[in-house]
Amino acid sequence: MIRTELCQLLGIKYPIFQGGMAWVATGELAAAVSKAGALGIIGAGNAPPEIVRKEIKKVKDSTDNPFGVNVYYMSPYVDEIISLIIEEKVPVITTGGGNPGKHINALKSAGIKVFPVVASVALAKRLERLGVDGLIAEGMECGGHIGDIATMPLVPQIVRAVNVPVIAAGGIATGEGFAAALALGAVGIQMGTRFICASECTVHKNYKEAIIKAKDRDTVVTGFSGHYVRVLKNRLARQFKELEERGASTEEFEALGAGGLRKAVVDGDIEYGSVMAGQIAALVDDVKPAKEIIEEIVAEAEEVIIKISRYLD
Numbered sequence: 001m002i003r004t005e006l007c008q009l010l011g012i013k014y015p016i017f018q019g020g021m022a023w024v025a026t027g028e029l030a031a032a033v034s035k036a037g038a039l040g041i042i043g044a045g046n047a048p049p050e051i052v053r054k055e056i057k058k059v060k061d062s063t064d065n066p067f068g069v070n071v072y073y074m075s076p077y078v079d080e081i082i083s084l085i086i087e088e089k090v091p092v093i094t095t096g097g098g099n100p101g102k103h104i105n106a107l108k109s110a111g112i113k114v115f116p117v118v119a120s121v122a123l124a125k126r127l128e129r130l131g132v133d134g135l136i137a138e139g140m141e142c143g144g145h146i147g148d149i150a151t152m153p154l155v156p157q158i159v160r161a162v163n164v165p166v167i168a169a170g171g172i173a174t175g176e177g178f179a180a181a182l183a184l185g186a187v188g189i190q191m192g193t194r195f196i197c198a199s200e201c202t203v204h205k206n207y208k209e210a211i212i213k214a215k216d217r218d219t220v221v222t223g224f225s226g227h228y229v230r231v232l233k234n235r236l237a238r239q240f241k242e243l244e245e246r247g248a249s250t251e252e253f254e255a256l257g258a259g260g261l262r263k264a265v266v267d268g269d270i271e272y273g274s275v276m277a278g279q280i281a282a283l284v285d286d287v288k289p290a291k292e293i294i295e296e297i298v299a300e301a302e303e304v305i306i307k308i309s310r311y312l313d
Contacts, residue, residue, distance in 0.1 A: 002178075002298055002305075004187040006165055009133070010092060010113060011066050013037030014298055016178075017115075017136065017167055018290075019192025020070020020094050021144065021276070022046065023265040024203055027058025029290065032200035034065040036291035041068040041094060049080045056088050066091040068115075073098025086110045094136060096145070099123075101130045108133075115167065119147025124158045124166075134165035136190050141171030143193050143230050143278040146221065152184070159185030173280040175300020179308075182301075193278040194297075198290040204268030207275060214281035224253045232275040236260060 006015040016038035019025065022045025030040030042055045052069065059067045069090050071081050074097040082103045085093055093100075093107060096117040100107075107114050113133040118124045124135050137158040139151025147154075151170040159166045168181035169190035181189045195201060197208050210232055222240035223229045231237055236256075243252055257274065264273025 002182075002301060004165075004182075006134070006167070006188040009165065010039060012039050014294055015167075015188030016294060016297070017041060017068070017094070017169075017188065017190035018195045019142075019169070019190055020044070020068070020096075021192050021196070022072060023261050024192075024196055024201065025070065026202050027055035027062075029195060029198060029201045030055070030067050031059045031062035032198065032290040033195065033294070034059065034067045035063045036294045037065070038290075038294050039066060039068055039092060040290075041070050041092075043070050043072075044075065044077075044081050045072050046075045046077070048077050049084045052081055053084060053088070056084075056090065060088075068092030068094055070094045070096065071100070072096055073100065082107070085112065099127070100132075101127070104130050104132065117169070118158065119149060119154070121157050121161045124162050128162045128164055132164060134167060134187075135162065136167045136169050137186070138190070139168075139170030140221075140230070141279040142169060143219070143281070144276040146170075146228050146230050148228075151181075155181065155184040155186055171278060171280050173278075173283050173297075175297050175302070176304055177280070178297055178301035179304040182305075191297075193281050194284055194293060195290065196277070197284050197287045198293055199287055200290055203265045206268035206270045207264050207273075208287055210270045210275050211277050211281045211284050212286065214277065214284075216279075216282045219277060219279050219281065223257075224250060227253070229257075229274070229276065230278060232270070232277050232281065234273075234275060235271045236274060 004015045018033040020041040020043040022043045025043035030042045033040030092113045094115045115134045117136040137155045140146040155168045165187045167188045168186035173194035260274030263269040264275045
């Protein structure tokens with residue numbers, strides 16, 4: 001059994017976070033992951049408070065195990081979502097798309113653990129000073145919004161720079177990746193793309209099939225400065241590339257991308273929808289229950305750790 005300080009800190013069996021993906025990480029998926037002993041996370045995205053409340057209720061109705069909500073700091077509802085999380089006594093919050101500093105004291109006073117996603121050492125240090133409980137170091141291999149440093153160099157740099165627990169994310173979907181993350185100094189992992197292909201994930205079957213069919217070079221980075229997104233190659237991605245080549249305006253990029261994720265997740269449009277997925281998609285080859293995904297990855301990681309220990313003289 002792999003147990004780290006993260007398990008004791010959060011009261012979870014396995015040191016695994018499920019990524020808080022907007023439109024994807026619903027209450028159904030978060031509940032299944034939490035019931036299996038990892039940390040399920042609801043993706044609030046740009047959803048209004050009443051929608052997020054319904055997703056929280058789904059988890060609470062399904063399990064008493066810890067769970068979290070991911071808050072997107074570019075959402076127009078950030079302050080309301082934070083108030084809701086405090087009111088609902090959500091055990092854990094992860095954050096992205098901005099600095100959660102102004103809310104940290106209120107969250108911690110309510111007993112909520114705070115784990116921001118970071119893509120640089122500078123931001124990691126700044127957030128540690130503000131009192132976060134841990135950090136999710138996410139490399140550019142991940143799906144969706146990305147930074148510009150890969151997981152392998154990013155994680156150990158952040159581990160060495162801070163004194164709070166660090167979770168590795170980006171390009172992890174197997175036991176080998178889990179073991180590698182621990183070797184880099186992380187105390188746990190976060191997976192997004194792998195959990196899209198969980199049975200309990202409510203995304204359209206076309207989205208799941210696109211991930212399963214993906215090959216090693218089938219993701220591409222689209223967008224504009226400061227707003228880069230990793231997706232599977234399709235017609236929408238080609239349109240984004242055309243905008244880049246002619247130096248299109250921010251407004252043109254935003255207009256093209258508007259509603260793209262919903263098209264993929266809900267409508268199953270994998271040609272003109274934004275099919276966000278990490279480079280690890282090429283190693284995802286089936287759909288199975290979240291519990292099986294978690295237990296399989298943990299067992300694989302244990303085997304890897306035992307195997308490489310043979311190299312010790």
